[in-house]
Amino acid sequence: MSNQPRHVAIIMDGNGRWAEMKGKTRTFGHEQGAETVRAITTYCAQHSEIEQLTLYAFSTENWKRPKIEVEFLMKLLERYLKSERSTYLEGNIRFEPIGDLSIFSKSLRNVIDDVQNATSACNGLVQNLALNYGSRDEIVRAANSLKNTETITVESLSAALDCTHDVDLLIRTGGDHRLSNFLLWQAAYAELFFTNTLWPDFAPNELEAIIKKFKTVERRFGGLA
Ligand code: IPE
Ligand code: IPE
Numbered sequence: 001m002s003n004q005p006r007h008v009a010i011i012m013d014g015n016g017r018w019a020e021m022k023g024k025t026r027t028f029g030h031e032q033g034a035e036t037v038r039a040i041t042t043y044c045a046q047h048s049e050i051e052q053l054t055l056y057a058f059s060t061e062n063w064k065r066p067k068i069e070v071e072f073l074m075k076l077l078e079r080y081l082k083s084e085r086s087t088y089l090e091g092n093i094r095f096e097p098i099g100d101l102s103i104f105s106k107s108l109r110n111v112i113d114d115v116q117n118a119t120s121a122c123n124g125l126v127q128n129l130a131l132n133y134g135s136r137d138e139i140v141r142a143a144n145s146l147k148n149t150e151t152i153t154v155e156s157l158s159a160a161l162d163c164t165h166d167v168d169l170l171i172r173t174g175g176d177h178r179l180s181n182f183l184l185w186q187a188a189y190a191e192l193f194f195t196n197t198l199w200p201d202f203a204p205n206e207l208e209a210i211i212k213k214f215k216t217v218e219r220r221f222g223g224l225a
């Protein structure tokens with residue numbers, strides 16, 4: 001039997017470079033990147049073997065960027081969630097934020113809560129959006145939540161993470177070959193795919209080609225073929 005990409009995770013990188021190559025400001029790239037989020041999410045929702053799609057939208061390290069870019073990203077996120085509420089509902093897509101949301105503004109948290117609640121009964125694709133997400137931060141928060149338990153096990157720590165599903169297929173766009181603090185625990189046995197395509201140019205047909213290749217890989221999980 002071929003592999004099924006039940007959980008696909010994507011590091012959506014390259015928005016800024018995409019815009020700069022066109023002589024535009026980085027924010028233009030983020031704007032276009034949001035369009036790609038919609039297209040890729042819709043594609044995954046239409047392919048029932050994909051149960052979870054986890055997208056890296058803003059890392060715990062991205063606060064280091066210029067204030068103007070960070071503020072733009074926060075506003076874009078709020079605008080995106082508001083305008084895509086119907087896309088989630090019509091596509092039967094459940095929206096789940098992962099990351100430490102406590103730092104966000106009240107109005108952004110309200111929109112996040114609203115879309116999460118509105119889509120809680122959707123039983124198609126689950127889109128986990130990583131917001132102020134860092135894998136180390138997630139693991140530390142999980143460990144702290146278990147500090148009064150007698151023994152911490154792989155299972156109990158796993159279950160205490162924001163994202164409780166192992167990743168099957170992890171893709172990074174934008175040409176760099178690193179994880180940048182994304183799903184370090186969950187990607188223990190993920191198949192890693194890197195593409196030079198910048199996120200705004202990443203299209204469903206490229207995802208389809210990656211999935212096709214993924215299906216042919218022999219996954220051994222430490223065992224033998
Ligand atoms: C990814 O694109 C989006 C975020 C990290 C928010 P970048 O903004 O990192 O784009 P590049 O890598 O600078 O081109
Ligand atoms: C990773 O991209 C974070 C997101 C895509 C949200 P970065 O652009 O922040 O990663 P580095 O700094 O190149 O490692």
Ligand code: MG
Nearest residue numbers: 013014015174
């Ligand atoms: Mg980048």
